[in-house]
Amino acid sequence: MTQQQPGAPYRTATEPESGGPTGEPPIWAPRYGASFGQAVGRFFRKYATFSGRASRSEFWWAYLVVAGVSFILVAVAIAYRVATVEYRTYDLGGGQVYQATTPPGPVFWLLLTLPALWWLATIVPTLALGWRRLHDANLPGALYLIAVFVGIVGIVFGLLPSNPEGARHDRPEAGR
Template sequence: MSDQYPQNPSGQQPGGQPNPYNGTPQYGQQPATGPNGEPPIWAPWYGISFGKAVGRFFKKYATFSGRASRSEFWWWYLANVIVGIVLSILYGIGFATSERSTVSTSTATSASVQSTITSPSALFVIAGILALLWGLAIIVPTLALGWRRLHDANLPGALWIIAIFVGIVGIVFGLLPSNPQGERYDRPTGAR
């Protein structure tokens, strides 16, 4: 008997039907948990909390194998939106506090031209750099998360590339229900 999944010793479901998932959790059930009460890192975590989903996102930084539950996927996107809003507000405040000066110039034909020169504030520059660094830091793990989300729906992860170019497709992929046949993308029992 595997220590990863609870198993019916007879290999049958109640009612005498053979269990097609013998040795694996039933659809929508969590695999056996470790000492910390969490499923193995390679397994999807159905019903994960916000904080745990964000932590798990970074633990699985460039992991394209395995699956990601809808809750793992959507909690991360909420966290990313929150960070994006905060950085945008800081950027906007930095832009609003930038120094502006007006320069007037005269030409030989007595026409006067005015132009405004803006020197960016420190907050504007720092928020812009932070936004750039944040975007670069999450490119690979966000791609990996979408890839794993498709695995949970029993689709090839490479389809996630479509979502990069057509944003609405990413939303549709994120909404797909879990499919028990997606377990074929899980790591073998001996994996971490």
Template sequence: MSFGTAVSTCLKKYGTFNGRAKRSEFWFFYLFTVLVSGIPAGIGAGLVASGGSGGTSSVGAVIYGIAIVISLAFVIPTLAVGCRRLHDRGQSGWWQLLLLVP
């Protein structure tokens, strides 16, 4: 499965927790979410931390806020593809709840 196919499949199955997901589908979508939300978050945090003049810290805060909104939008499809991947391995999707344990 190619990168684009994996991303489009996961977005089409936004809230589908039934079924199975191939390994490539899971990892390509995970890479996509890291690139789409992680890179802007890092740039925004870097601009805020630099605290430079000229409003770069406020621009950084806006970029960081947008990255957080994007990350929140990907929570459900990430959990769904994770659940489908666990089903493919013959395990229950409920194992993802262990991620919530500190």
């Protein structure tokens, strides 16, 4: 295998996949056509790596996992609350009746902290992944901060096509 020149593209989306003995591109290079497992593995291996690029498949599979786990954790907390809610009726006299729910118990609050912990665990790699995705489209990664405030922008950024000129963001000397 020939030595990769810094700043030269590892490969474009149209070139065949090549890499080391396993055929896997180096960790600093984007993984075009990544499978679900490959994308999720790279998402966590590149936890806080803001340099380099990420392919659309890497971005969307990881996005699916982060959003899916978040949805499931919130749904479990809500389902628990709905299943355990109790209504109490209080007669205030004079024909006035007041109905109130019991306050949620500690299990509900524990279940509610799980989505918050998941968010804390994935906010940095999610930002890094979006940053790298913009690099693959040859845009400055800092633009991804807009997606923090305007969520739909993150989806639009994820749809951008790869641009071979984005290879200028690669840092082969920093990774394997």
